Amino acid sequence: MDGEMSLLRFESTMIKLFFTILLATLFPAKGHFVVFLNFLTAITISLLFFMHGSRLSRKKLILGSSNWQLHLCILLSTFLLFPILGLLLGWWHPLNIPAEIYTGFIYLCILPATVQSAIAFTSMAGGNVAAAICSASASSFLGIFLSPFLLNLVINIEYGSSNKIEQITKIMLHLLLPFILGHLLRRWTSGWIEKHDYIINEMDKYSILLVVYSAISEAIxxxxxxxxxxxxxxxxxxxxxxxxxxxxLINLLVARLLRLDKQDEIVVLFCGSKKSLANGLPMAHLLFPGSIRGMILLPLMIFHQIQLLVCSIIVQIYKNR
Known part of the structure; x- marks a missing residue:
């Protein structure tokens, strides 16, 4: 029942995302409102990562961390397989799309996995939930460090006046510092966050919509x-x-070659194939100038919708089995 409710919430988020893009297209932010919107977005991003840090439970991580082979597969899929495929796509250029979109595909490929949806889909399909919590949380945490590093490694392009030192400083101040503070203060904040979990989830989703509105407005x-x-x-x-x-397909083959049981196979599929909109949008706000941000984020926003639809189908396949 909880899994079905989670799926309904994801579908609701997809609808809200579509209407946010439509709203930004018809009524883009202009003038002084852009300055206010950028300030509000920066504050929201920091608050969002503070909550992510507060939610990170060390007990749950320890519970699901014993299967190192499983977690290594997922991390290699997230931070090695995906970037290689993104680079191959950018090198091959098989699609008739602007260069910024190829940059967007590469950016999509270096992002960490989702947390909430990966765990929910694993639960719905009957997978190893403790391992999913451990793997998805580790991916999200490592992504704060690895994603900007991989981006600088694979994209030899400078946008505007941004430089590596400035990018690293922004990541540290707006993402890493709030995340660490949230986790250090978890002893005092976790009770309130667990009690008001629904409110926190809504804040999480609306912060994403705010970043989407800002990015599409600038793109318009x-x-x-x-x-x-x-x-x-x-x-x-x-x-x-x-x-x-x-x-x-590769994750499924690897899971079968390693002879993982069905529960761990489900974890590999859902945690190793998903990319985080919640991490990707705020990070793009810090890494890319507004002139190209909307174009770069399009592959991520479209991939996000597709992964939810495809994973919901995979859940039904495992349920039927």
Whole structure:
């Protein structure tokens, strides 16, 4: 029952995301409101990562951390397999899309896995929930360090006046510091957060929508829809579906080769194939200038919707078995 409610919440978030993009397209932020929106977004991002740190339970991590082989598979899928595929896609250039979209695919591929949805889908399919909690939480934490590092490693491009030192400083101040503070203060904040879990989840989702509105508003000012026609959007959707299919297939084969039991196989599929919108949007707000941010984020936003739909189908397959 909890799993079904989680799935309904994900579908609701997808609808809200669509309407946020539509709202930003019709009524983009302008003038002084842009300055206020950027300030509000920065505060929201810091609060979001503070809550992520407060939610990180050391007991649950220890409970699910014993199977090192399982977690190594997931981390290699998230931070090695995905980036390699992103680089191959950028090198091959099979799709007729702007260069910024290829950068967006590479950015998508270096992000950590989701936490909430990966755990919920694992639970619905009858997988090892403790291991999923450990793996997804570790991926989210490591992503704060690894994602900017991988981005600088694989993309030899400078945007605007941004530089590596400035990017690292932004990540430290807006993401890492709030995350660590939240975890250190967990002794005093975890009770309130667990008691008001629904409110925290809603704040999490609406902070994502705020970043989406900000990014699309800036993209509208740079005529994003004039640069992207129907064929380009179809190419992005095709690229996302192909990327997800390849990763799911490789993860399934690896799980079978390692002879993991069915519960751990489910963890590998759901934790090793998902990418975090909650981490990706705030990080992009810090790493990329507004002139190209909306274009870069399109693959991530589309991939997010596709992964939820595909994973819900996989859940039903495991349930039927």
């Amino acid at each position: 000012g740079n005529s994003i829809w004039n640069k992207l026609g129907f064929q380009a959007m179809l190419s992005i959707i095709t690229g996302c579906m192909l990327l997800l299919s390849i990763v799911l």
